[in-house]
Amino acid sequence: MSETAIIAAPGAETPGAARTGDMPVLDVDRLTIVARSPAGDTPLVEDLSFELRRGETLCIAGESGSGKSMTSLAIMGLLPQPAVRVAAGSIRFGGDDLTSLDERAMRRIRGDRIAMIFQEPMTSLNPVLSIGRQLIEAIETHTSETRTQSRARAIEALKAVRIPQAEQRMRQYPHELSGGMRQRVMIAMALALRPDILIADEPTTALDVTVQGEVLELLRDLQREFGTSIILITHDMGVVAEMADRVIVMRQGRIVEAGEAIPLFSAPREPYTRALLDAVPRMGDGMKGTAAARSVKPVKPILSVDGLTVRFDIKGGLLGRTTHRVHAVENVGFQIGNCETFSLVGESGCGKSTIAKALTGLVPFTGNVRLDGVPVSGLDREGRKRVRRDIQMIFQDPFASLDPRMRVGDLVGEPMVIHGIGSAQERRDRVAALFERVGLTADQLDRYPHEFSGGQRQRICIARALALRPKLIIADESVSALDVSVQARVLELLKELQNDFGIAYLFISHDMAVVENISDRVAVMYLGQIVEMGTRDQIFSDPRHPYTKRLIDAVPVPDPSRKRHRFPRMDSDIPSPVYPLGTGPVRNALVDMGEGHLVGAVS
Amino acid sequence: MAAYLVRRLFQAIFILLGVSVITFALLYLLPADPVRQIAGRSATAQTVENIRHQLGLDQPFIVQYWRYLTGLVQGDLGRSYLQRSEVSELIAARLPASLLLMAGAIACELAIGLTMGLVAAVRRGTVTDQTLMIASFVGVSAPQFVVGLLLLYFFAVQLGWFPIGGYGTWRHLVLPSVALGILGAGWYSRMMRSSMIDVLRQDYIRTARAKGLARGTVLLRHALPNAILPVIAMIGIDIGLFMSGIVVIESVFGWPGIGQLAWQAIQRVDIPIIMGVTLVSACAIVLGNLLADIVTPFIDPRIRLR
Numbered sequence: 001m002s003e004t005a006i007i008a009a010p011g012a013e014t015p016g017a018a019r020t021g022d023m024p025v026l027d028v029d030r031l032t033i034v035a036r037s038p039a040g041d042t043p044l045v046e047d048l049s050f051e052l053r054r055g056e057t058l059c060i061a062g063e064s065g066s067g068k069s070m071t072s073l074a075i076m077g078l079l080p081q082p083a084v085r086v087a088a089g090s091i092r093f094g095g096d097d098l099t100s101l102d103e104r105a106m107r108r109i110r111g112d113r114i115a116m117i118f119q120e121p122m123t124s125l126n127p128v129l130s131i132g133r134q135l136i137e138a139i140e141t142h143t144s145e146t147r148t149q150s151r152a153r154a155i156e157a158l159k160a161v162r163i164p165q166a167e168q169r170m171r172q173y174p175h176e177l178s179g180g181m182r183q184r185v186m187i188a189m190a191l192a193l194r195p196d197i198l199i200a201d202e203p204t205t206a207l208d209v210t211v212q213g214e215v216l217e218l219l220r221d222l223q224r225e226f227g228t229s230i231i232l233i234t235h236d237m238g239v240v241a242e243m244a245d246r247v248i249v250m251r252q253g254r255i256v257e258a259g260e261a262i263p264l265f266s267a268p269r270e271p272y273t274r275a276l277l278d279a280v281p282r283m284g285d286g287m288k289g290t291a292a293a294r295s296v297k298p299v300k301p302i303l304s305v306d307g308l309t310v311r312f313d314i315k316g317g318l319l320g321r322t323t324h325r326v327h328a329v330e331n332v333g334f335q336i337g338n339c340e341t342f343s344l345v346g347e348s349g350c351g352k353s354t355i356a357k358a359l360t361g362l363v364p365f366t367g368n369v370r371l372d373g374v375p376v377s378g379l380d381r382e383g384r385k386r387v388r389r390d391i392q393m394i395f396q397d398p399f400a401s402l403d404p405r406m407r408v409g410d411l412v413g414e415p416m417v418i419h420g421i422g423s424a425q426e427r428r429d430r431v432a433a434l435f436e437r438v439g440l441t442a443d444q445l446d447r448y449p450h451e452f453s454g455g456q457r458q459r460i461c462i463a464r465a466l467a468l469r470p471k472l473i474i475a476d477e478s479v480s481a482l483d484v485s486v487q488a489r490v491l492e493l494l495k496e497l498q499n500d501f502g503i504a505y506l507f508i509s510h511d512m513a514v515v516e517n518i519s520d521r522v523a524v525m526y527l528g529q530i531v532e533m534g535t536r537d538q539i540f541s542d543p544r545h546p547y548t549k550r551l552i553d554a555v556p557v558p559d560p561s562r563k564r565h566r567f568p569r570m571d572s573d574i575p576s577p578v579y580p581l582g583t584g585p586v587r588n589a590l591v592d593m594g595e596g597h598l599v600g601a602v603s
Numbered sequence: 604m605a606a607y608l609v610r611r612l613f614q615a616i617f618i619l620l621g622v623s624v625i626t627f628a629l630l631y632l633l634p635a636d637p638v639r640q641i642a643g644r645s646a647t648a649q650t651v652e653n654i655r656h657q658l659g660l661d662q663p664f665i666v667q668y669w670r671y672l673t674g675l676v677q678g679d680l681g682r683s684y685l686q687r688s689e690v691s692e693l694i695a696a697r698l699p700a701s702l703l704l705m706a707g708a709i710a711c712e713l714a715i716g717l718t719m720g721l722v723a724a725v726r727r728g729t730v731t732d733q734t735l736m737i738a739s740f741v742g743v744s745a746p747q748f749v750v751g752l753l754l755l756y757f758f759a760v761q762l763g764w765f766p767i768g769g770y771g772t773w774r775h776l777v778l779p780s781v782a783l784g785i786l787g788a789g790w791y792s793r794m795m796r797s798s799m800i801d802v803l804r805q806d807y808i809r810t811a812r813a814k815g816l817a818r819g820t821v822l823l824r825h826a827l828p829n830a831i832l833p834v835i836a837m838i839g840i841d842i843g844l845f846m847s848g849i850v851v852i853e854s855v856f857g858w859p860g861i862g863q864l865a866w867q868a869i870q871r872v873d874i875p876i877i878m879g880v881t882l883v884s885a886c887a888i889v890l891g892n893l894l895a896d897i898v899t900p901f902i903d904p905r906i907r908l909r
Contacts, residue, residue: 076813103818111815118813123806128828128903137824138814173904189814 024051025196025229026075031089031099033070033079033253041087044070045253048089052197057223057230059240059261061276062250063483064454068233071250072199074099075231076116077106093197112142115190119202121182125174131158131185132170138189157192158185160225161218179348180211187218194226201233208347208510213554216242235483237280238513238556241265249273261560279485280558281513302471302504303336303359308367310354314578327577327585328354329365330528336472339498341505343515345551346525349577352508354528356474359506360391372471389419392465396477398457402449408460409435409445415467434463437500438493455486459493466497474506479514491518512555516540524548527577529588534597544599611896615889622885623675623878627668630874637872641684658684671878680882681875683868690879694861698883700770701860704853705845707780709838712787717834719788720795724830725822727800735792742789747848751782751855768857779856783848787841791834799830828902835902839888839895846884 031048034041045067052058060068073079074086077098091098093114098106118124126134135154139145145153151170158166161184174182183203190198200219204212216239223230232243240247244261249272257270268274310329313322329351336342344352358365361376361384369376376387392415395401402411413431416422422430432442438459449457458478465473475494479487495518498505509515515522516536523533524547532545543549579585590598638655655661659670674681680690716739723735758778759767765778802808803826811825846862853862861880868876900906 078809078812107815107817109815110813116813118806118810120806124810126807126811126825126829127905129825130904137816137820141815141817141820175905186810189810 025054025093026052026231027090027092028052028071028075029090029092031071031074031091032087033067033074033084034087035084036082043087043253044084045074048250048253048255050248050255050258052229052231054196054229055223055227056245057232057243059232059234059244059247060250061234061237061240061247063235063276063485065252066250067253068250069201072116072201072231072233075197075199076110076114077101077103078110108142111138111190111195112193113195114197114199115193115195116199116201117183117186117190117203119205121179121186121206124186125182127174129173130170131172131174131177135170135185135189135192139192142193153192154188157188160191160222161185161188163188179207180215183207183211183215184218187215187222191222191226191228195228197229197231198223199231199233202235203232204239205234205236209512210347210550210554212239212556216556219243236556237277237484237558241558241560241562242556244560249276265558265560275485277558279488281484281488281491281511281517282558300338301335302338302340302372303506304368304370305335305355305359306333306368308332308355308358308365308369310351310358310363310365322581324578324580325584327528327579329358330585331367331587332525332528332530334523334530334533336504336506338471338504339502340520341498341507341518343507343509343519343522344525345509345512345515345522347510347551349527350525351528351577352525353476356393356476356506356508359474360393361388385419389415389468390471392468392470392473394458394461394465394473394475394478397481398454398461399449399481401461402457404449406448407446408449408452411449412460412464412467415464419468421468430467431463434466437466437497438463439489453486454482455490458482458486458490462490462493462497466501466503469501470503472504472506474508476508477510478507480509480511487514494518512551524551527575527585529585529600530590530598531588531600532598533590535595538595538597542597544593544597611893615886615893618889619882619885623672623882624668626878626881627671628664630877631664631667633872635872637684637874640871640873675882680879683876684873685871686873686876690875693864693876694879694883697859697861697864700858701849701853701862703776704779704783704849704858704860705842707776708784708787708845708848709841711780711784712791712841715784715788716791717795717831719792721799721822721827721830723792723796724799724803727796732796736796739789739792742785743793744789745785747782747786748851748855750785751779751852754778754782755855768855770857770859775858779852779858782855783845783852786848787844791837794834794837795830798833799826802826802830805829832899832903835895835899839892842891843884843888846887 028048028050031045032043033045034043048067048071050058060071062068070079070084075091075093075098079085086099089099093109096105096109098109101109125131129137132151132154135157136147136150139150139153140147143150155166155170158169163169163181163184169177169185174185177185187203198219203219204215207215219230219232220243222228230243232239234240241261246259247261247264248258249256249264249270251272257264257268257273264273265277268277308329309327309331312326312328314324314326315322332351332355334342344355346352354363357363359369359376365377371387371390374387376384379387402408406414409428409431412434413427416427416430421427428445431445435442435445440456440459440463444452449460452460461478479490482490491514494505497503505518507515507518519536521533521535522539523530524539524545525531526547532539532543532548539548540552543552577585588600590600593599638651638658638660642651642654652661659667662670671681678691680694682688683690683693686693719735719739723732726732755767755778758764765774769775808821808825811821816825849860849862850866851862852858853860854866857863861883864876865880867873868880
């Protein structure tokens with residue numbers, strides 16, 4: 001590595017040079033990244049080449065394990081060395097090869113010329129430092145400005161990402177901001193120094209869909225304003241369609257297909273790209289045929305919920321008395337028939353998961369809940385056990401919901417042990433049959449969870465939920481953590497099982513496209529209440545409540561020719577469901593608009 | 604905050620009450636007879652009975668405790684059986700020396716422990732890491748009087764850098780502080796290492812590096828305040844450990860603190876002094892924990908005292 005390269009790196013002359021002409025800002029050539037393992041080096045990225053031009057948005061799309069995040073870390077010089085390193089190839093930026101720059105030189109580029117934002121806004125900011133401190137620090141590291149100048153610049157950056165009351169925010173700490181606000185702070189931090197390149201690694205994956213719309217819109221606006229080149233890394237083809245000028249599709253460390261966004265979406269050349277696009281649940285073309293074949297009205301209600309209310313106390317003062325209450329779920333009512341899929345949809349904090357917890361007896365509630373005609377509250381020990389047998393749950397994270405020290409066969413058989421069903425041999429036979437049914441094989445029974453992929457683990461969780469032949473399965477964001485192609489297969493499995501066993505599903509999700517794909521009936525929740533409820537077609541083809549419309553509009557469509565240009569912006573956070581004692585939210589009366597399509601009054 | 608303090612002080616009263624009952628009961632059950640110590644071997648049975656009656660030791664346990672407690676709430680810790688002076692005066696005269704020794708030991712614990720832990724975490728898996736962790740293990744397992752004697756032998760006797768014992772200048776303070784602090788330093792370095800390794804894996808450390816911050820800034824400004832939180836909680840508990848260490852170390856170094864006072868009192872079954880020192884130690888532990896809890900929110904804004 002030469003001395004001149006170090007000196008040239010942070011210089012002011014390169015941006016000017018790059019701006020003129022069509023010279024690429026970044027040129028990645030035959031990049032190979034390897035991970036050290038006992039069996040020798042395993043390649044994570046192989047022979048990757050691409051160019052990034054000024055002011056364009058390049059999307060790197062791929063499922064987990066495609067090497068897309070490793071590529072971005074390699075550009076930043078942040079690979080977890082020495083376990084993972086660049087083995088061959090170059091990354092040319094300005095006059096330098098980033099793969100051979102030393103740490104000192106690389107540091108001057110990081111954050112100044114190439115900035116990065118990450119997937120998890122909740123954990124990407126330091127919890128013990130104020131927002132202002134973290135912003136100012138980024139500016140001071142790369143400029144010789146005084147504290148006052150840096151501060152002014154930080155406030156300006158916060159205003160640029162449309163954060164209201166920027167001055168006050170400077171004094172706040174990350175935990176005082178919502179996920180969307182934190183991601184804006186991250187963007188402000190990244191763009192404060194007007195970098196040439198912004199790398200955004202799954203920037204909206206952890207955000208609610210309406211917030212995602214706002215953040216993507218913001219990135220586009222800022223790009224227009226500053227002319228920044230963006231590398232956007234995502235698994236979501238909808239986001240790709242919304243944002244990309246050009247697309248690279250990666251799989252297992254290699255480029256599958258690359259090209260301009262519009263032709264790539266309309267006429268993908270490679271089968272993998274086609275499969276990836278087909279797997280994306282699209283709004284407006286859910287499984288209409290099969291749903292219509294089933295009766296819309298439930299034959300026999302399995303679960304009926306009336307006036308369900310869950311409140312949490314917030315204590316304060318000298319004697320620890322209750323001063324405020326969180327109205328997590330307020331007066332919710334619905335019915336689910338056998339063989340029916342009922343979906344609860346809404347954004348984080350709307351109370352949908354709290355309903356699942358109430359139904360399974362994990363939080364105390366008031367209201368009337370009947371399972372197969374029998375009230376579930378006020379039961380004795382035995383009665384509660386019976387209810388638990390009939391309601392099973394599948395959770396979001398298949399990695400965290402299986403005990404890593406138990407064999408998967410035992411995990412699936414455990415519910416039967418708890419409820420004292422069958423002999424050991426009978427249980428084993430039944431577990432084996434369940435394994436076959438969910439698409440695994442019986443010889444996998446004695447393995448441990450870490451030997452399975454995410455999709456397989458979720459199948460194990462489904463087998464576990466089925467073990468007791470429940471009447472109702474609550475699926476709380478059960479496919480959200482899975483890659484799209486895996487997600488599609490798991491949804492298909494859920495539908496098959498419903499037809500075979502006649503189970504009712506309560507499907508809880510924030511993903512409108514998935515909900516449209518699987519549901520018979522849908523309820524939209526906002527701030528603890530249902531604002532609209534009806535059949536799938538009523539909700540998606542004829543949404544009446546403004547919040548429902550907003551949710552549907554916010555979903556990115558995997559079609560770049562239908563790119564939306566303006567997204568209605570909401571610069572404030574969702575109002576809080578916390579009320580002082582004695583007061584509470586206005587109860588939303590639902591009005592029947594015909595054929596059971598219930599819509600809440602607009603406040 | 605004020606409400607929190609009031610509640611904690613309320614709790615402290617109950618803790619001290621409990622400590623006083625238990626200690627008093629244990630001393631009451633002790634086979635050693637304080638009256639024999641006071642009267643001496645040649646005293647007649649009549650003299651012994653007189654002294655016993657004088658001190659109220661012929662009363663049932665409940666009466667004795669009640670008398671002690673009524674004195675205690677009025678701030679009276681009683682009189683020493685043998686030293687002919689008020690226990691509160693004896694403790695007050697020796698407490699500053701012990702507090703100074705504790706402060707020295709805490710400083711030494713933090714300086715050695717945190718540095719070792721930080722370096723070990725950053726150099727994780729290297730020879731440096733392993734060496735430091737072996738050293739910390741030795742620190743944790745070595746008996747304090749052995750450490751004290753070794754320090755005395757090398758640094759005072761052989762090298763002559765520090766005085767052999769006594770009290771007065773900062774030179775007197777160094778060896779006993781190190782001897783008392785080395786145990787805690789061993790614990791802290793292990794705790795700091797694992798806490799630091801955990802913090803260095805966090806997303807916000809990656810963010811800090813992505814900003815282009817220098818390695819030292821990332822470590823000291825972003826990682827350290829997060830990693831130090833569990834250690835601070837530990838300091839509160841540590842003050843309790845010091846109380847037992849102080850008895851040994853003060854004897855080894857001839858340090859005129861309450862540790863020595865307690866040691867003499869235990870040998871001579873001077874119950875009022877033992878009670879007094881125990882209660883003062885309990886106060887120190889309660890205060891230490893309270894202090895640790897009060898400091899934490901200043902470092903971690905997510906924690907609010909309720």
